[in-house]
Amino acid sequence: MPTYAALIYGEDADWGAPEHAGQMAEYAAFGEAAGPVITGGAALLPTSTATTIEVRGGKGGDLVTLDGPFAETKEVLGGFYLLECADLDEAISWAAQIPGAWHGRIEVRPVLAM
Amino acid sequence: MTNSNDRLGELLRVEGGRALATLTRVLGDLQLAEDAVQDAIVVALERWPRDGAPANPAGWLTVTGRNKALDRVRREGRRSEKEEAAVRETTPGEATSPSGSAVRDDLLRLIFTCCHPALGPDARVALSLRTLCGLTTEQIARAFLVPESTMAQRLVRAKKKITLAAIPYRVPADHELPDRLPAVLAVVYAVFNEGHTASSGDTLLRIDLCDESLRLARLLTEVLPDEPEVLGLLALLLLSDARRDTRVDPVGDLVLLADQDRSRWDHRQIAEGEALVEVALRRSAGDPGAYQLQAAIAACHATAPSFAATDWHQIELLYRHLERLHPSPVVSLNRAVAVAEVAGPSSALELVDALPGLDRYHLWHATRADLLRRLGRDADAAASLRAALACRPSAPERRFLERRLSAVAVATAPGSDPR
Numbered sequence: 001m002p003t004y005a006a007l008i009y010g011e012d013a014d015w016g017a018p019e020h021a022g023q024m025a026e027y028a029a030f031g032e033a034a035g036p037v038i039t040g041g042a043a044l045l046p047t048s049t050a051t052t053i054e055v056r057g058g059k060g061g062d063l064v065t066l067d068g069p070f071a072e073t074k075e076v077l078g079g080f081y082l083l084e085c086a087d088l089d090e091a092i093s094w095a096a097q098i099p100g101a102w103h104g105r106i107e108v109r110p111v112l113a114m
Numbered sequence: 115m116t117n118s119n120d121r122l123g124e125l126l127r128v129e130g131g132r133a134l135a136t137l138t139r140v141l142g143d144l145q146l147a148e149d150a151v152q153d154a155i156v157v158a159l160e161r162w163p164r165d166g167a168p169a170n171p172a173g174w175l176t177v178t179g180r181n182k183a184l185d186r187v188r189r190e191g192r193r194s195e196k197e198e199a200a201v202r203e204t205t206p207g208e209a210t211s212p213s214g215s216a217v218r219d220d221l222l223r224l225i226f227t228c229c230h231p232a233l234g235p236d237a238r239v240a241l242s243l244r245t246l247c248g249l250t251t252e253q254i255a256r257a258f259l260v261p262e263s264t265m266a267q268r269l270v271r272a273k274k275k276i277t278l279a280a281i282p283y284r285v286p287a288d289h290e291l292p293d294r295l296p297a298v299l300a301v302v303y304a305v306f307n308e309g310h311t312a313s314s315g316d317t318l319l320r321i322d323l324c325d326e327s328l329r330l331a332r333l334l335t336e337v338l339p340d341e342p343e344v345l346g347l348l349a350l351l352l353l354s355d356a357r358r359d360t361r362v363d364p365v366g367d368l369v370l371l372a373d374q375d376r377s378r379w380d381h382r383q384i385a386e387g388e389a390l391v392e393v394a395l396r397r398s399a400g401d402p403g404a405y406q407l408q409a410a411i412a413a414c415h416a417t418a419p420s421f422a423a424t425d426w427h428q429i430e431l432l433y434r435h436l437e438r439l440h441p442s443p444v445v446s447l448n449r450a451v452a453v454a455e456v457a458g459p460s461s462a463l464e465l466v467d468a469l470p471g472l473d474r475y476h477l478w479h480a481t482r483a484d485l486l487r488r489l490g491r492d493a494d495a496a497a498s499l500r501a502a503l504a505c506r507p508s509a510p511e512r513r514f515l516e517r518r519l520s521a522v523a524v525a526t527a528p529g530s531d532p533r
Contacts, residue, residue, distance in 0.1 A: 045278050045279075048271055048274065048275060049274070049275050049278040049279045050279075051232040051279065063293065065231035065232055066231075067232055067233055067234035067237065067275075068234070086280075086282075087280045087281070087282035088230075088232055088279045088280050088281045088282065089281075089282050089284075092232070108279075109279075110278055110279050110280065
């Protein structure tokens with residue numbers, strides 16, 4: 001059976017904040033309804049927590065770290081990994097080994113703890 | 115009275131920074147630790163003038179701060195039980211009087227967290243001044259001429275990112291240092307440059323960013339005494355800052371290096387900077403970094419008896435090194451200035467004209483203008499000065515360029531007496 005990623009685009013919000021409880025309840029309802037087909041997923045923290053990295057000069061090249069989300073328009077979202085790491089440094093060190101880091105850019109964003 | 119108040123304020127800033135570093139580790143939360151230190155400082159301001167400062171001020175602030183944090187956590191009651199337990203479980207002993215090397219490690223953690231590359235450059239600077247220099251948000255905002263609310267937002271956002279993205283509170287491993295140290299040094303240098311070139315605002319009210327950058331650089335040499343670039347940076351700041359009082363005249367106009375009163379340079383600071391450059395260069399064993407090279411250049415200037423008697427050969431050589439290490443048209447422009455003294459203005463002009471991408475940089479035009487004037491091409495010099503003015507330089511620089519322009523314009527005016 002084919003697997004599909006459903007990528008959610010919307011407001012740059014802190015989904016853990018009380019004012020979004022209504023929307024989160026909607027998501028919970030969806031999660032229940034779609035339970036049989038969902039194999040994974042996560043809410044992301046707002047882009048103010050994002051770090052974008054790039055490895056210049058190919059694999060093992062110079063790591064460039066920038067505060068903020070990926071903001072170019074030419075490249076498109078091509079895939080993602082969920083990385084369970086001790087801290088941002090560990091996440092960045094793994095992200096820098098993803099081929100996309102030298103073929104494009106990797107945005108590292110923490111996942112909302114549920 | 116004012117003097118003893120100043121001393122107390124100074125003591126609290128230094129020791130408060132140390133207490134903050136330890137409490138951030140113990141409490142695991144920078145904001146909570148900051149509030150705790152603030153609370154402890156309030157108590158200290160009340161008690162120390164009366165009872166005298168304790169033997170270990172940082173230890174006292176740490177213990178008092180930890181207790182205040184406990185109070186806060188209990189009062190707020192909105193932290194998770196886990197967090198509350200973690201704060202409660204920190205034994206006073208652990209926080210009481212951390213040994214010298216433990217304080218050093220805590221300070222390093224704080225430095226590397228505040229200067230983490232995942233934070234924006236502005237945020238790193240603001241956070242370092244807040245935590246490591248103990249400046250208030252209002253003071254930092256005033257120093258950078260932004261509204262206090264803007265600065266407060268910047269700080270809050272940075273601290274939130276540290277927590278939410280889990281930027282670690284740890285000292286980078288030795289193999290990570292080459293990647294992480296430049297960001298730390300850049301923060302200190304950015305603070306210095308902001309202070310060094312500050313030309314607007316009420317200087318009386320402005321926190322002296324040069325002093326703050328020196329404080330940060332000294333702190334770095336204390337915690338990373340073996341890094342040649344750290345020594346090089348402190349040396350560079352000391353040597354540049356030693357000339358500070360002579361760079362502008364009493365009405366705020368620029369005074370060129372050639373015209374500065376060298377007897378008024380801070381010779382004690384120059385001696386310290388010069389000694390540091392030597393130590394740093396010895397440590398780096400023939401492979402000096404950019405700050406060391408810039409410091410060595412500053413030392414050449416600072417120790418020269420006069421502009422004419424400056425060792426321009428050495429300076430030109432050092433700029434060559436710097437060009438190889440960090441090729442940039444601005445570095446080459448500086449080398450060209452040295453070339454003018456060594457080989458004359460026409461060789462320098464050739465170099466300057468060959469530099470790409472500087473036509474919007476006022477100092478490129480101003481340098482060309484000076485070389486052209488020395489070659490007797492006053493009309494060309496005037497054109498270059500006008501181009502420099504069109505780049506919208508700072509007010510003192512503008513006045514300087516205008517004076518230069520009227521001087522060459524007089525010389526080129528028809529019927530004027532050629533001198």
